Amino acid sequence: MGGVRAVVLMLICLCTVSAVSQTATTSLRGVVKDSSGALVPGTSVTLLDNATNNTYRAVTNASGFYIFPVIAPAHYLITLTAGGFAPQNRTAELLVNQPATIDFTLSVKSDTITVDVSAATQTLNLTDASMGNSVGNTTIQALPMEGRNPVSLLSLQPGVLYLGQTASTADSRQGSVAGGRSDQGNITLDGLDDNDQINGTAFTGILRSTLDSTEEFRVTTSNGTAEAGRSSGAQINLVTKSGTNQYHGALYEYYRPTNTVANDFFNKYDQLATSPAQPNIPQKYVLNTFGGSIGGPIKKDKLFYFFNYEGQRQAIDAVVKDTVPTTTFMQGELSYPDLNGNVQTLTAAQVAKLDSACTGNTFNGAPVCPAGPGANAAILAYYANVPAVAPTSNPILGDGLNSGAYIFTSPAPSTLNTSILKIDYNPNGANHIFVRGNLQKDTTSAPENLPGQPAASYTDDNTKGISAGYTWIPTARIVNDLRYGYIRQGYQISGQGAGDYVTVVGFTQPTALTRNTILHVPVNNITDTLNWNKGSHTFAFGGNWRMITNQHGTDANSFDSAETNPAYANASTLPLPAGGINANFTNSWMYAYSGLMGVVPELTNFYNYQVTGPNSATAIPDGGFVNKSFRDNEFEYFLQDTWHARSNLTFTFGVRHTVLQTPYETNGQQVAPTIDTDAWYKERESAAQQGQIYEPLISFAPAGKANGKPGYWPKQKANFAPRIGVVFAPDPKTSIRASFGMYFDHYGEALVNSFDQEGSFGVSAFSSNQAGQLGFETAPRFTGPHNLPNIPLPALSPTQSFPFTPPADGFGIEWGLDNRLKTPYAEAFNVSIQHEFPKGFVFEEAYVGRLGRHLLQQVDMAEPVNYVDPQGGGDYFTAAAKLSAAVDAAPYGKFNGSTQKVANVAPIPYFENVFPYMKGLDYPGESATQSVFNNTWAPERYTNGETFSLALLENMVCSCFANGPAQSRFWSSQFSSLYAWDSIGTSSYNALQFTLRHPASHGLTIDASYTFSKSLDMGSETERASQEGNTDGSYTNFAIQNTWNPKLNKGPSDFDTRSLITGDWVYVLPVGRNRALLGSSKHIVDAFIGGWQWSGLARWTSGLPFTLNSPAFPTNYNDPGFAFKVGNVNTKKNFVAGIPHVFDAATTSAVTSGIYTGNGPVRLPYAGEAGQRNNFRGDGIFDIDSSLTKSWNMGSRLKLRFAAEVYNVTNSARFDVSGNGLTAHIANQAFGAYNSTVSTYRRMQFGLRLDF
Secondary structure, three states, X not given: OHHHHHHHHHHHHHOOOOOHHHOOOEEEEEEEEEOOOOEOOOOXXXXXXXXXXXXXXXXXXXXXXXXXXXXXXXXXXXXXXXXXXXXXXXXXXXXXOOOEEOOEEEOOOOOOEEEEOOOHHHOOOOOOOOEXXXXXXXXXXXXXXXXXXXXXXXHHOOOEOOOOOOOOOOOXXXXXXXXXXXXXXXXXXXXXXXXXXXXXXXXXXXXXXXXXXXXXXXXXXXXXXOOOOOOOOOEEEEEEOOOOOOOEEEEEEEEEOHXXXXXXXXXXXXXXXXXXXXXXXXXXXXXXXXXXXXXXXXXXXXXXXXXXXXXEEEEEEEEEEEEEEEOOHHHOOEEEEOOOOOEEEEOHHHHHHHXXXXXXXXXXXXXXXXXXXXXXXXXXXXXXXXXXXXXOOOOOOOOOOOEEEEEEEEEOOEEEEEXXXXXXXXXXXXXXXXXXXXXXXXXXXXXXXXOXXXXXXXXXXXXXXXXXXXXXXXXXXXXXEEEEEEEEEXXXXXXXXXXXXXXXXXOOOOOOOOOOEEEEEXXXXXXXXXXXXXXXXXXXXXXXXXXEEEEEEEOOOOOOEEEOOHHHOOHHHOOOOOOOOOHHHXXXXXXXXXXXXXXXXXEEEEEEEEEEEOOEEEEOOOOXXXXXXXXXXXXXXXXXXXEEEEOOEEEEEEEEEEEEOOOEEOOOOOEEEOOOHHHHHHHHHHHHHOOOOOOOOOOEEEOOHHHOOOOOOOOEEEEEEEEEEEEXXXXXXXXXXXXXXXXXXXXXXXXXHHHXXXXXXXXXXXXXXXXXXXXXXXXXXXXXXXXXXXXXXXXOOOEEEOOEOOOOOOOXXXXXXXXXXXXXXXXXXXXXXXXXXXXXXXXXXXXXXEEEEEEEEEEEOOOXXXXXXXXXXXXHHHHHHHHHHHHHOOOHHHOOOOOOOOOOOOOOHHXXXXXXXXXXXXXXXXXXXXXXXXXXXXXXXXXXXXXXHHHHHOOXXXXXXXXXXXXXXXXXXOEEEEEEEEEEEEEEEEEEEXXXXXXXXXXEEEEEEEEEEEEEEOXXXXXXXXXXXXXXXXXXXXXXXXXXXXXXXXXXXXXXXXXXXXXXXXXXXXXXXXXXXXXXOOHHXXXXXXXXXXXXXXXXXXXXXXXXXXXXXXXXOOOOOEOEEOOOOOOOOEEEOOEEEXXXXXXXXXXXXXXXOOOOOEEOOOOOOOOOOOOEEOOOOEEEEEEEEEEEEXXXXXXXXXXXXXXXXXXXXXXXXXXXXXXXXXXXXXXOEEOOEOOOOOEEEEEEEEEO
16 A cells, blocks of 8 residues: 555656755755764664754665755754664754755764754755855844845845846846846745746745745755756745744834935935035935744644734835926927037027928828917927926936936835744654745835826735645655645736827826736646655655736726827928037937927827637727736656765756646637748748748737637747756865756746737737828827827727738838747856865855857847849848948038938949939939938938838838839838747856855854856847837847847847855854853843844946947837947046046047047947947946844843844945936937936934844
């Protein structure tokens, strides 16, 4: 019967889940010898958890080897007994997922030997080759943890980039580990999944753990064994505290008052720069964290409980930076620098004269400017209550002359409530059961859009979860661990937006346009692991099943919209003042002119349908909520053998198999392309290389499991990941380790969200008029924020039939899907040497490498192809580069769009052959090349770029040129851009890591590391990125520039830091009663001089990379290119009138003016080029946090502790090089200016807690 039971158990393991390195357990092993070095088989080894009296037993085999493969982390008393030898006792703290090795030497004596090895057991890793570390509860409580978030302990590991607790959750750089993308971490709580399934944000467990609920923390940053899975990044394991035979707990409160914080850098700048200057008063900052915990026995030795409640109340003002009109703009005036750089201002009358061409023009039967030319009265009325700022030549935001930065502080209160209850039951030594429940109730108010307005949005979060585990030890050599978890992530966001809107581009909107969202994500998780010790082998078998359901509803894409988007208008129609404009202000002028006149050249209609059958759908009314429910099942299992070949040599062999079901909409509300889109876009380029055209239309139809159709992409069933590692200890103080493994990414949920919300044609999508269709003087004008222009678009049909084909003349910017995605994976490898030095110091040096393959990148499947001239004129990219170089050359660099003879522009065979209809367009004898130069290339080179020029030549955006081709040679007639995720990315990471640790001994704990690394990739964005590689309103340098040569994007990763230093320390001062100094002090004296502890954290990185963005679109229709560095461009933090810049003034001037003359240190890319990505460095990270605590013993069971903590001790400001923090758009007047920090101003916290 026992054999049958064992077989059934093993089968269950292979059909369910997990891993020792993913469960909340640990292990202990070792070899027992006598004083002569002979092995001692048959030795009885007993572990006793003093807190619960839980006991584990093992017996050494013929090789003197013993193992406890799965035990709970705890403080243990280890007792050895063997015939003829004296009993031996040792005490040890065994940490979660950090396998310990303790060897024993028995002696023939009559007395029991007791040795405390609580620190020594954890100094060297003699078990596996994984990289990482464990942290016990004592250290967790001692360190000054920002936000009291134990997951942020990951930030103290080598190779981890941490941008701070307040960094945007959308920032893909935050939490990158050892070259992996930041959404590939795996957080487990008590061995069960605790990840944000939709966004994958780093340092974030969906079920929030508190410092007081966390018993231990373990992280594996690289090269986990076969037991590590789900994703390819860091494996983070948290263990919840349990009750013991003695009652224990705490009451605590931590408080941060406003009068101890420093001012935000930009808030201070604004106060001092205002005329007259305002007092330097910090923003409001009040944070109160309070709570309590209690644990103890329900039935001694058998049944225990632990409960923790923690509340947090935040009244912290956010520093908001808006782009608003200047005072002169609000008077109907426009300012600009002339060709000599002198600022000129057009009066309202002169502006009206410049706009006079609108008079008499009609659109769709109505006058374009019925109130007359000039400043739009409706625009001025719309912004009448928005604070206006004085013009400046040194802007943070805007162009400085017509728009500028308005900085204010806004309330952004939040409340957090966390309740955690855990019950443990030990019926006997062979069985352990636990149940844990988590409940959260949070509310958050987003900052105001403008002062005095309501919060931009409100969020209500009620996430909850429950889990249970059962550990069974049928024999001393077999342990089974079974766990089940259920989490329901849930929140609701209430926005302020109502109805359709016309957005004024280039300015902050006078009211928040936020929408409403409801999200429920139930996750069911079962894990099971069987460990079997057989001689010198320890076998592990396990599985992990997850069912993830993403239920969401939103009206974010339920309303139509329009924009005063000048980039959407025909640039050749832009009115320019007499005498011309300085070239680097042209782009700013375009936005200012369009904004003041209220030119509305772009209309977008959103439509949503409910699928009602295989061939039909019914329209959802405008503004209606769109509800979806996506589900997928994920299954993993692993096999592993840990072979202790010798007492100092261990091999680990394993394989992990991952099966990922493609997410599907459970109610059939899912459509997908009806053709092979992967083959479609690749065949487009293949045909173009032969001088042929391949542009079949794409249609969409219901798809997915619920419709009995194939999914978005094939189920990923062949993801086998081998792992191998070796550990060799040449002596007791040295460990040499090496390993190699494959690790598959976790992906799917967020990717499906992108396609579902932005590209489900026929179900949820949008339709816009063609770019360039309307001019500045012919487009309709702004008449009110809710008055959409009457631009003809296809009407919403009450029903939809399938397959649905987007219009053949749509030429829209859309979202698609590559139907041949593969699971991204990494090949990781490392070699490390650890050595223990005197006084307990352990030094480790390691090489850590990672190669990413099949990484997800966004490509534009409809990008214009590199069409080859069938008549032998070569390819488009080569010819276009020649013509762009001619535009850059003097005197054409300051071309303002006027037709002129360009006799010295030599004919280029490609343009002569492919565009013969352009010959003689302006004057007799004009070559096609010269005509293209005059009418498209030169006017668009620095604004809309070569792609727009090409669209004009092919009559894609207007019927611009007679006798043009009947079918485009370059473009899809349906799409100007069709973005899609594709698994084409690669990456490489190589690092040297040096770590110095001093485990707790003599009151001192130290953990310091230095990482020297280089990370390269084709894009660093996470799966949660939306269209255009854009997560938060700014370009992230992620989307592939040239679909036909994606490797051109390769460059330093967004998170690449060549040098990274982390450190943490805890030092109990050796002063006071029973200590090294003044140890004989009386109690009254000790109350003042004893019980002091100093701890801290430190982080520093070298500069983070950034890219200079072109003002134009040379290769991709909707993503600006990256600039080339062709001369000496050095980054140097430079303050101009108090505003930080990444370049000095001379460099800024050389870059911004040089792109128009072709002789600057930076040039714009040509068609087919991507430019250089991330080839500049700005600020890095620097932060020191420190804590000083004083404790008083109040009897044998009570301790009172006071703590004073300082975050960012030096109040150092480090500025953000991301698109949200640095203006890297070359044509922007704020070019090179920082507008936000990556660091947070200094804060102080005071805490008082009573432990019992």
